[in-house]
Amino acid sequence: MPGEKSPGLGSSVLADFDKDGDLDFAVLVRNGPFLMFENRGRDGWAQHTIGEAAVVQLGSTALDVDRDGWTDIVIGGYWYRNPGKPAGKPFARYSYDSRIRTEIHDIATADVNGDGRADLIVLGDREGCFWYNIPQEPARDRDWPRTLITDAVLNDKDDIHGGLAPNGVGDLDGDGDPDVFLTDRWMRNDDKGARWTAQPVKFGKRGPWGLSSRAWVIDLDRDGDNDIVVMGSDQKESDAGWLENRNGEFRFHALPITAEPKGRGSFHSLAVADFDRDGDPDIATAEQEDPSILPPGATPRFFLWLNLDGKGGRWQEHVILDANTGGHDLKSGDIDGDGDIDIASKIWRRWPESGNQGRPHVDWLENQSR
Numbered sequence: 001m002p003g004e005k006s007p008g009l010g011s012s013v014l015a016d017f018d019k020d021g022d023l024d025f026a027v028l029v030r031n032g033p034f035l036m037f038e039n040r041g042r043d044g045w046a047q048h049t050i051g052e053a054a055v056v057q058l059g060s061t062a063l064d065v066d067r068d069g070w071t072d073i074v075i076g077g078y079w080y081r082n083p084g085k086p087a088g089k090p091f092a093r094y095s096y097d098s099r100i101r102t103e104i105h106d107i108a109t110a111d112v113n114g115d116g117r118a119d120l121i122v123l124g125d126r127e128g129c130f131w132y133n134i135p136q137e138p139a140r141d142r143d144w145p146r147t148l149i150t151d152a153v154l155n156d157k158d159d160i161h162g163g164l165a166p167n168g169v170g171d172l173d174g175d176g177d178p179d180v181f182l183t184d185r186w187m188r189n190d191d192k193g194a195r196w197t198a199q200p201v202k203f204g205k206r207g208p209w210g211l212s213s214r215a216w217v218i219d220l221d222r223d224g225d226n227d228i229v230v231m232g233s234d235q236k237e238s239d240a241g242w243l244e245n246r247n248g249e250f251r252f253h254a255l256p257i258t259a260e261p262k263g264r265g266s267f268h269s270l271a272v273a274d275f276d277r278d279g280d281p282d283i284a285t286a287e288q289e290d291p292s293i294l295p296p297g298a299t300p301r302f303f304l305w306l307n308l309d310g311k312g313g314r315w316q317e318h319v320i321l322d323a324n325t326g327g328h329d330l331k332s333g334d335i336d337g338d339g340d341i342d343i344a345s346k347i348w349r350r351w352p353e354s355g356n357q358g359r360p361h362v363d364w365l366e367n368q369s370r
Helices: none
Strands: 009-015 024-029 033-039 045-052 060-063 072-075 078-081 092-095 106-110 119-124 128-132 146-150 179-181 185-189 196-200 213-218 227-232 240-246 249-254 271-273 282-286 302-307 315-321 331-333 342-346 362-365
Touching: 009 060, 009 072, 009 331, 009 342, 024 362, 045 092, 060 106, 146 196, 213 271, 227 249, 240 282, 271 331, 282 315
Parallel strands: none
Antiparallel strands: 009 024, 024 033, 033 045, 060 072, 072 078, 078 092, 106 119, 119 128, 128 146, 179 185, 185 196, 213 227, 227 240, 240 249, 271 282, 282 302, 302 315, 331 342, 342 362
16 A cells, blocks of 8 residues: 555545445545555455545445435545446535544534434534535535534533544433434433533543543444443554443443453444354454554454353453554454454554554455354
């Protein structure tokens, strides 16, 4: 890949951009181009430049913004229109909020207002947390209608760096509409997205950039309500576990972590999927390649916890990659089309001491558990 002296990689999306039935991987090079790695199956991967970004961004999602049947890409402040059969073609870039000037850390989608269409939810610790009602002609409107969820993220005392990604949006109070998780609180959707009420959660600790986590809303214990799988991020000794929903109150259950005798770093990744194909959700994460939030002598690893009882009560920890290489906002999906869930990952910042000789890298981890 170009830019071996690049500081790292920002926004990333795993999706079938060319509608050939397999998953491709798009990655934004910080201070460089937007790249798409086209999945050609047994023929490997073909790299294409699909655009540029005006500002370095992290948050991203795949969404058919203009409803033309092709999957587009959304990052902070901009969306990239898939030209159709995109190999070798640029994605046209459009602004959806010219008021965004800094990094958007998290992006998610959900039908916030109950109109049957996906809305966009974003979080930036210097911008706020908003949701957007995507207009009928999204390319024409440079500033989509946006509604405030909370401006508490702009308060230095309660600064939230990350929380709602990759899937931290869902119905947490059982009233049928999506709520939003923000590390130490969840925001209750009270009126189809028009009003939001903060509900405290006993989770989250402050790192160098504020409160930060990765989250995934799912009924983990199969009791009929949604729980929240959580990973601490952007901090040393990140917590890992799940928040059990008890009528809108949440109890934290820690995942077993025994394979890091020198301590653990930042779990800035989360995927919840049935990795062992036994019918229940498992949990995957990875530590960052970042010495500022990696304990001395520790090496970044990829982890998988298998759900042994199907209800989140018993877990089996596995280190699935130990090569002194880490990951950042990993994605999950059946990349090789063999019926099981694989992982795609990239780094945030280039680390000269990594197991990849300090070079920036984009990776996929093939599931060979069967």
